[in-house]
């Protein structure tokens with residue numbers, strides 16, 4: 001089974017990433033509105049939260065009045081998203097979909113793909129096909145907000161091993177950079193459970209994204225280094241890109 005199907009199907013993922021929370025989602029959506037002010041001002045077209053996870057950004061967008069489609073591959077995370085977002089059922093829909101085969105026409109004003117939900121597939125062609133798929137669900141002048149890790153910062157700050165105790169037991173994480181990917185091995189033990197998961201993300205740089213965008217009908221509009229909207233640098237924690245369809 002692909003690492004991302006295995007790992008994002010387990011409740012441990014929600015535990016380990018609990019600090020990636022609603023407050024952080026509000027900051028990301030503040031930044032989205034700062035850059036794409038015209039959408040909030042006028043368009044009635046829906047937004048797509050692609051690889052929505054537990055729906056923290058979709059929730060925030062719906063709270064602000066947008067019509068939102070939130071898509072993810074993980075039934076576990078979609079169930080959590082359904083619980084979290086049920087009060088906005090009138091304007092928020094959840095759908096199980098693979099980012100490589102989006103079941104939509106060019107109906108969205110913007111696609112948001114947030115918190116390193118990119119670079120999962122083994123080949124560059126497969127990863128770039130996701131950009132082409134996003135282009136296909138946007139009209140001209142649509143927005144693509146892609147929030148990725150900053151490869152230079154990951155290489156500089158990578159912790160080879162960490163250990164922590166969670167509600168699920170003892171969790172050991174080992175990290176390394178191999179063949180242009182950041183690979184993480186996550187081992188959980190406790191409560192009679194011994195299991196291992198993997199995370200593997202291709203370390204694309206801003207230059208790589210510039211290439212992928214220009215080959216697939218996007219022009220890079222703005223890049224930030226944090227959810228607060230800091231200037232992007234080598235040491236930034238994030239690489240948050242806003243591209244426009246051309």
Ligand SMILES: C[S@@+](CC[C@H](N)C(=O)[O-])C[C@H]1O[C@@H](n2cnc3c(N)ncnc32)[C@H](O)[C@@H]1O
Nearest residue numbers: 004008051052053072073074098099114115117
């Ligand atoms: C790091 S999480 C980010 C979740 C969410 N955007 C957030 O900020 O909390 C990556 C997400 O990508 C989803 N995912 C992984 N592979 C996918 C695929 N092929 N198609 C759609 N979603 C996928 C996972 O299920 C997971 O929810």
